[in-house]
Amino acid sequence: MANILQQPIFTDFLYPFLLMFFLIFGILEKTKLFGADKKTQLNALVALVISLIFVSAVFPRIVVGNLMLFLAIALVVIFVGLLLWGFVSGGEAKIGGKNMAIFFGVLIFIAVLLAVIWATGFGGGLQSIFNWLFDSKWSNSFWTNFIIIVLVIGAVVAVILGGPKAIGKG
DSSP states (O other): OGGGGSHHIIIIIIHHHHHHHHHHHHHHHTTTTTTTOOOHHHHHHHHHHHHHHHHHOOOHHHHHHHHHHHHHHHHHHHHHHHHHHHHHHSSOOOOOOOHHHHHHHHHHHHHHHHHHHHHTTHHHHHHHHHHHHHHTTTTTHHHHHHHHHHHHHHHHHHHHSTTTTTOOOO
């Protein structure tokens, strides 16, 4: 049974309108696009018009709704991961250095890209690519050999880079 917050007037109009209004208004206030002095009313009117145009079109509303679902799930997954990390490490989670920041940046970029592909409905084409890559007759032996080759190359690189220099004897 749906409650009052799940009624179509809220889910189809009010929530998307408020989300767009506050996002656009915040961006306009932060960037001071219309001038450095107080242009709050102009920023509010521009945000109002853009938000009304946004809620009048169906497809952008659906895409933003799907992206907000992705955001909510991603935030819960990150929270659970950090909570488990805190239990295991007994302290705060620290990202070590620039390489880890680049790695997480690339990981976030890929996740957002896949979320946008899914939210816009282009996932059907992506699904057929995944089926071709992982459900074909040749894919089982290919991926097994690929993983073995990557592991061997990784082991060789680890041995070469982690030789006497890594333990302080070189």
